[in-house]
Amino acid sequence: MKACNVQVWRRAYWQQWLRVAKSDGNMATLQPRQIYILPTVWGVLYAVMLILLLVGSINYSLSLGYFVTFLLASLGHTAMLHTWRNVVHLHISVLHAKPVFAGDCAQVTIHMLDTKNRARYAIAAKIEQNAEVSEPIAANQSGLFLLPFTTTKRGFCALPRITVYSEFPLSLLHAWAYAELSLPILVYPKPSGHQPLPALLIDARNSGNSRASRGDDDFDGHKNYQLGDAASRVDWKASSRGSGLYTKLYSGEGASDLWLDFALVNGELEARISQLALWVVDAHASQQRYGLKLPNLTLAPSDSQAHYHACMQALALL
Amino acid sequence: MRTKAKLVTAVQIKWLLISLGAILATHALNLPLWVIGVCVLLGVWRYIAIAKPIFMPNRWLLVLLSLILGLIIVLSFKGQFGRDASLSFLVIMTALKLLETKALRDYMLCIMLGFFLVGNLFLFNQSMATFGISIAPMLLLIASLINTSLVKQNNMNNLGITKQKSTKQDALFILKFSGKLLLQSLPIMLVLFVLFPRIPGPLWGIPQDAYSGMTGLSDNLQFGNISQLTKNSSIAFRVQFQGAIPPKNQLYWRGPVLWHQEEHSWLMASDNIGLPAEHLIVSGPATHYTITLEPHNRPWLLLLDMPTNLPNNTKRTHDYSAVANEPVRSRMRYEAVSYAHYQLEANALNERESIMALQITEGENPRTRALAQTWLNLTPAQKINSALTLFREQNFIYTLRPPLLGKDPVDQFIFNTKRGFCEHYATSFVYLMRAAGLPARIVTGYQGGELNPNGNYLIVRQSDAHAWAEVWLQGQGWVRVDPTAAVSPARIEQGIGDADLERDELPLMARHDFPLLKKALLNLDTFNNGWNQWVLGYDDKKQLAFLSKMRGKTVSVTDLVVGMIVTLLAAMVATAFFVLKKTHITLNPAEKIYAQYLKKLKTIGLQLNIGEGALDFGNRVALALPPQQTLILDIAARYNALQYSQAKNAFMLTELEALTKQFKPKF
Numbered sequence: 014m015k016a017c018n019v020q021v022w023r024r025a026y027w028q029q030w031l032r033v034a035k036s037d038g039n040m041a042t043l044q045p046r047q048i049y050i051l052p053t054v055w056g057v058l059y060a061v062m063l064i065l066l067l068v069g070s071i072n073y074s075l076s077l078g079y080f081v082t083f084l085l086a087s088l089g090h091t092a093m094l095h096t097w098r099n100v101v102h103l104h105i106s107v108l109h110a111k112p113v114f115a116g117d118c119a120q121v122t123i124h125m126l127d128t129k130n131r132a133r134y135a136i137a138a139k140i141e142q143n144a145e146v147s148e149p150i151a152a153n154q155s156g157l158f159l160l161p162f163t164t165t166k167r168g169f170c171a172l173p174r175i176t177v178y179s180e181f182p183l184s185l186l187h188a189w190a191y192a193e194l195s196l197p198i199l200v201y202p203k204p205s206g207h208q209p210l211p212a213l214l215i216d217a218r219n220s221g222n223s224r225a226s227r228g229d230d231d232f233d234g235h236k237n238y239q240l241g242d243a244a245s246r247v248d249w250k251a252s253s254r255g256s257g258l259y260t261k262l263y264s265g266e267g268a269s270d271l272w273l274d275f276a277l278v279n280g281e282l283e284a285r286i287s288q289l290a291l292w293v294v295d296a297h298a299s300q301q302r303y304g305l306k307l308p309n310l311t312l313a314p315s316d317s318q319a320h321y322h323a324c325m326q327a328l329a330l331l
Numbered sequence: 332m333r334t335k336a337k338l339v340t341a342v343q344i345k346w347l348l349i350s351l352g353a354i355l356a357t358h359a360l361n362l363p364l365w366v367i368g369v370c371v372l373l374g375v376w377r378y379i380a381i382a383k384p385i386f387m388p389n390r391w392l393l394v395l396l397s398l399i400l401g402l403i404i405v406l407s408f409k410g411q412f413g414r415d416a417s418l419s420f421l422v423i424m425t426a427l428k429l430l431e432t433k434a435l436r437d438y439m440l441c442i443m444l445g446f447f448l449v450g451n452l453f454l455f456n457q458s459m460a461t462f463g464i465s466i467a468p469m470l471l472l473i474a475s476l477i478n479t480s481l482v483k484q485n486n487m488n489n490l491g492i493t494k495q496k497s498t499k500q501d502a503l504f505i506l507k508f509s510g511k512l513l514l515q516s517l518p519i520m521l522v523l524f525v526l527f528p529r530i531p532g533p534l535w536g537i538p539q540d541a542y543s544g545m546t547g548l549s550d551n552l553q554f555g556n557i558s559q560l561t562k563n564s565s566i567a568f569r570v571q572f573q574g575a576i577p578p579k580n581q582l583y584w585r586g587p588v589l590w591h592q593e594e595h596s597w598l599m600a601s602d603n604i605g606l607p608a609e610h611l612i613v614s615g616p617a618t619h620y621t622i623t624l625e626p627h628n629r630p631w632l633l634l635l636d637m638p639t640n641l642p643n644n645t646k647r648t649h650d651y652s653a654v655a656n657e658p659v660r661s662r663m664r665y666e667a668v669s670y671a672h673y674q675l676e677a678n679a680l681n682e683r684e685s686i687m688a689l690q691i692t693e694g695e696n697p698r699t700r701a702l703a704q705t706w707l708n709l710t711p712a713q714k715i716n717s718a719l720t721l722f723r724e725q726n727f728i729y730t731l732r733p734p735l736l737g738k739d740p741v742d743q744f745i746f747n748t749k750r751g752f753c754e755h756y757a758t759s760f761v762y763l764m765r766a767a768g769l770p771a772r773i774v775t776g777y778q779g780g781e782l783n784p785n786g787n788y789l790i791v792r793q794s795d796a797h798a799w800a801e802v803w804l805q806g807q808g809w810v811r812v813d814p815t816a817a818v819s820p821a822r823i824e825q826g827i828g829d830a831d832l833e834r835d836e837l838p839l840m841a842r843h844d845f846p847l848l849k850k851a852l853l854n855l856d857t858f859n860n861g862w863n864q865w866v867l868g869y870d871d872k873k874q875l876a877f878l879s880k881m882r883g884k885t886v887s888v889t890d891l892v893v894g895m896i897v898t899l900l901a902a903m904v905a906t907a908f909f910v911l912k913k914t915h916i917t918l919n920p921a922e923k924i925y926a927q928y929l930k931k932l933k934t935i936g937l938q939l940n941i942g943e944g945a946l947d948f949g950n951r952v953a954l955a956l957p958p959q960q961t962l963i964l965d966i967a968a969r970y971n972a973l974q975y976s977q978a979k980n981a982f983m984l985t986e987l988e989a990l991t992k993q994f995k996p997k998f
């Protein structure tokens with residue numbers, strides 16, 4: 014754990030010396046001074062091959078051996094210029110990232126634009142050690158890159174440095190640049206826990222109404238039996254087919270609201286938040302109306318998509 | 332962080348197969364047929380495995396194949412691991428590597444081996460044609476690299492196999508780009524070629540067979556040696572004369588002198604017998620000339636009879652052949668002076684030479700000896716004449732296809748077959764002279780040569796190879812006698828093309844029956860001569876001499892290095908400037924008008940943002956300049972319509988122009 018911290022600190026230390034393209038407004042431009050270029054493994058192999066050719070040409074006094082050696086050496090130089098040219102002066106901006114659960118992969122949409130009337134080939138981008146995405150960008154056109162980004166903690170997460178790079182045209186040289194763009198990515202808490210959805214439990218105790226959480230006017234289908242479902246609601250006929258117990262679902266005007274209360278869950282803070290997140294997910298999936306009570310705020314019951322996101326955001330930022 | 336090895340796509344493999352196929356084709360003449368066959372089979376195998384991956388051989392099969400093929404190489408080259416064997420080995424191993432290629436690592440290794448094999452091409456041949464041919468595989472290898480850099484890694488499926496679609500346009504684009512890269516690499520290549528200090532090789536030993544392709548005179552003479560050489564029209568050397576070219580019958584290019592007779596073969600005198608040099612007296616006009624000798628992997632140099640001074644690093648044998656310290660393995664240029672009138676060892680033949688010059692193996696050729704015995708009492712001149720008369724009058728035929736001679740070859744030749752080439756006449760003549768008690772020896776070399784009128788130089792080909800005799804006469808020394816002249820005077824007077832031979836016996840270049848073709852070939856040779864002198868012969872000495880001449884003062888190696896670095900930097904900057912220069916956008920008429928409009932707005936500090944469309948910008952400007960709102964929005968709309976609408980006409984353009992003129996940027 015400690016060693017890990019030291020490593021993180023070290024990386025941060027040397028990384029502060031790097032030249033990074035900072036965003037101006039929403040857009041960062043990869044300036045010439047911010048492009049790094051180094052040979053790839055294949056570039057080193059190429060250099061070794063060139064040295065062998067040169068030594069052979071000297072040994073056998075082969076004029077045309079010199080020709081091939083020098084032509085290929087010069088080709089390395091030309092390739093370097095093309096690789097650099099392919100990356101430099103790209104404009105990069107981040108569009109959006111959909112919220113995800115902690116530990117899941119966020120998709121960050123990056124927009125890259127060429128204004129130098131140059132077709133760009135095999136431009137790749139990645140966030141930290143996540144998978145790379147490579148696309149060509151036509152001259153004076155732009156391209157969208159959907160970059161995966163693995164999240165770890167709930168809450169707002171700053172977008173890390175984006176590495177933009179290319180090895181076009183010969184894969185012998187690797188030119189790259191770092192772009193720092195501001196985009197807060199909302200990471201929802203990871204839904205987990207063992208407590209069942211507090212459906213009837215809350216209904217019976219809090220509302221004083223004898224009816225179950227959902228209305229009972231019209232039969233609306235089945236759901237798998239869950240601990241806490243009223244015995245009178247179990248569809249015994251359907252359940253006798255041997256594939257488990259089913260509870261009858263009814264819909265009606267008088268459906269009462271489910272309250273997901275921070276006070277109902279126990280354990281440490283993260284575990285409670287995860288449990289609540291799981292309840293929100295379950296409740297939303299079963300299309301119930303639910304409200305959320307947190308120590309700092311209360312969200313009135315609803316079953317809309319916006320409500321779901323509001324609840325998750327509240328949990329994420331708790 | 333890359334845990335999974337990157338795999339290659341089918342398209343990548345196809346590019347690689349084509350590239351390596353091209354390399355195999357360029358090396359076709361340098362490889363044994365079975366190696367080419369095996370490589371083609373392995374290539375086809377890999378091609379099939381693209382569609383049906385189950386055909387990819389497993390590791391054990393590959394190891395087994397490598398061992399078997401390696402063993403066959405060792406056996407077929409009889410354990411000699413020289414140039415030819417290493418090439419075969421390298422080519423086979425590359426082909427086997429191809430069968431193993433699934434990951435990018437193996438792929439790249441194959442490409443690098445490919446580049447290396449292109450370089451190896453010039454170990455075998457450095458002609459202009461080889462040079463031209465070598466471009467194609469390089470172009471294809473570079474194209475394979477470009478294609479690899481374009482493969483999208485993010486399209487990888489679960490198996491790690493990347494899909495790559497390829498169209499003809501893609502392939503064309505890649506090939507064009509490859510050509511472009513090569514062209515852009517030319518300037519720096521030229522700078523390095525001219526200015527990189529040439530280091531005289533070799534750095535280590537060179538395999539014995541490295542020069543096996545070179546032909547030339549051998550150190551012994553057997554029946555059939557020279558007539559074999561005569562079928563080869565490749566060039567032995569070129570001569571540039573300072574002054575008039577001597578007549579054809581004077582052009583005897585002296586090579587090894589042979590003394591020792593042993594049944595079928597004649598050998599040179601051993602180097603280390605320590606004989607004193609023969610005494611040479613010259614008279615008459617000197618001939619100054621420069622010879623560019625093609626490499627022939629033997630130490631001797633060819634000089635016109637009779638040379639007085641020798642090039643550096645060569646020594647003269649006692650019998651006036653010139654021998655270099657090392658076998659001539661690269662093209663060699665030397666100046667020499669010769670005299671047509673000379674007397675060699677005129678006063679007295681030393682005792683050891685006289686023994687050597689009379690040696691014939693006992694018990695051979697009884698009929699010839701018997702004939703020579705009858706001449707014992709004649710004067711030396713009469714002996715010579717008797718022999719020449721024999722050749723002239725007894726239906727001897729000069730031919731490149733003499734019948735094979737068995738035991739007692741001289742007897743068979745003189746009394747039975749009577750058909751022979753210069754080596755038959757020279758050896759039989761010397762044999763007769765020795766048997767008759769007159770000291771004689773064989774000189775091998777070249778006779779004649781062909782004038783190339785374009786460059787005013789003489790081309791001497793292997794087909795001009797010749798053998799003649801020298802007899803020692805008291806008071807005159809060693810005198811040249813050419814018995815071939817007795818049988819076919821035209822061979823000596825005009826050259827081998829005029830010798831009374833059947834036409835198809837001679838190589839094309841030595842014949843006279845295709846004058847136009849021959850003229851074209853002579854023009855080509857002029858070009859080739861320049862190529863040899865300036866491209867292939869550009870070594871350490873030539874480099875310094877050339878640069879000194881350019882600079883007008885002596886250039887040292889240090890100057891050379893400094894000059895190279897400076898010029899190289901300049902060339903790199905120039906290339907960078909060319910590659911990185913802005914790609915100018917050509918504006919259409921509407922864009923030109925819009926640019927004027929933008930220029931006007933810039934004066935009041937309103938600028939188009941990167942990526943901002945005309946309509947968005949129009950809205951922004953309209954907010955900033957409310958009084959001119961309508962005009963601004965009108966301009967934006969019209970410009971947009973001109974740029975993107977299908978229904979546009981010239982009238983719209985004039986309208987846009989009028990509106991833009993009307994617009995005055997004012998807050």
